[in-house]
Amino acid sequence: MLSVLVLGIFAFTTAYGETLCTKKREEYRIFDETTPQHVKDFYRANHTYQTVEFVLEKEKEYLPLRHRRMGIWEAFRIFDTLVDESDPDLDLPQRYHLFQTAEALRRDGHPRWLILTGFIHDLGKMLAFFGEPQWAVVGDTFPVGCAYSDRIVFPEYFAGNPNHQILLYQTEYGIYSEGCGFNNVHMSWGHDEYLYHVVKNYLPTEACYIIRYHSFYPAHLHGAYKSLMNDNDKQMLPWLELFRSYDLYSKTEEKLNLDALMPYYEDLVSEFFPSEIDW
Ligand SMILES: [Fe+2]
Numbered sequence: 606m607l608s609v610l611v612l613g614i615f616a617f618t619t620a621y622g623e624t625l626c627t628k629k630r631e632e633y634r635i636f637d638e639t640t641p642q643h644v645k646d647f648y649r650a651n652h653t654y655q656t657v658e659f660v661l662e663k664e665k666e667y668l669p670l671r672h673r674r675m676g677i678w679e680a681f682r683i684f685d686t687l688v689d690e691s692d693p694d695l696d697l698p699q700r701y702h703l704f705q706t707a708e709a710l711r712r713d714g715h716p717r718w719l720i721l722t723g724f725i726h727d728l729g730k731m732l733a734f735f736g737e738p739q740w741a742v743v744g745d746t747f748p749v750g751c752a753y754s755d756r757i758v759f760p761e762y763f764a765g766n767p768n769h770q771i772l773l774y775q776t777e778y779g780i781y782s783e784g785c786g787f788n789n790v791h792m793s794w795g796h797d798e799y800l801y802h803v804v805k806n807y808l809p810t811e812a813c814y815i816i817r818y819h820s821f822y823p824a825h826l827h828g829a830y831k832s833l834m835n836d837n838d839k840q841m842l843p844w845l846e847l848f849r850s851y852d853l854y855s856k857t858e859e860k861l862n863l864d865a866l867m868p869y870y871e872d873l874v875s876e877f878f879p880s881e882i883d884w
């Protein structure tokens with residue numbers, strides 16, 4: 606009886622991986638010659654145009670936040686109209702990805718702040734609505750102003766980046782110093798950094814960290830850029846690793862009943878956010 610119960614719990618906790626996912630884990634994030642051409646084109650542009658100068662210009666343009674004031678739900682509706690050209694793993698409208706990520710976290714009994722993090726983590730893609738090209742909104746992120754790690758997807762595309770010719774930018778620490786911490790590093794501009802600034806006054810530190818670095822796959826999946834980490838980054842890294850499994854492996858073709866889920870998420874959003882915030 607006990608073993609049935611234990612097995613039952615195990616089946617529940619792994620049901621997410623075994624019954625909802627139609628893909629195996631190793632079938633996600635395939636970046637090689639089989640990757641769709643539009644994803645390769647996306648990364649070629651991203652790696653070519655994300656320079657130190659470009660990132661500084663975007664930081665100046667968007668920070669402090671001054672584009673508009675709106676609530677999370679208005680952002681959510683706009684977000685749903687956007688397409689992510691860098692994602693080889695998702696064909697459903699964007700809102701499903703947010704609900705799937707959050708529901709997977711909820712199913713596994715994670716705290717409300719983490720479920721909310723899953724629910725909003727990609728809303729920074731709003732940048733596309735503000736006119737930014739996809740290569741400045743989505744895709745994996747990486748530090749600019751220091752050497753490119755070969756653990757970034759399609760590293761060969763950096764050959765076309767003007768920063769590739771600047772010697773200082775191609776040293777291990779570049780314009781930074783050993784152990785300076787990711788918060789002192791300029792990351793390629795995109796939805797992570799932008800949304801971090803939008804939500805940082807409303808969510809716990811761990812949530813803000815996850816949002817800011819969830820696309821930094823070279824660091825949290827491949828262990829790159831360890832020499833730029835400070836103690837806080839080392840402490841926070843497990844959160845990125847945990848979040849990654851939900852962000853990535855919850856991408857399925859399963860269509861959730863969003864109407865039935867709405868009351869829970871309306872309640873959750875209003876627990877942490879006022880009706881309008883700066884974007
Ligand atoms: Fe994202």
Ligand SMILES: [Fe+2]
Nearest residue numbers: 702726727852
């Ligand atoms: Fe995501």
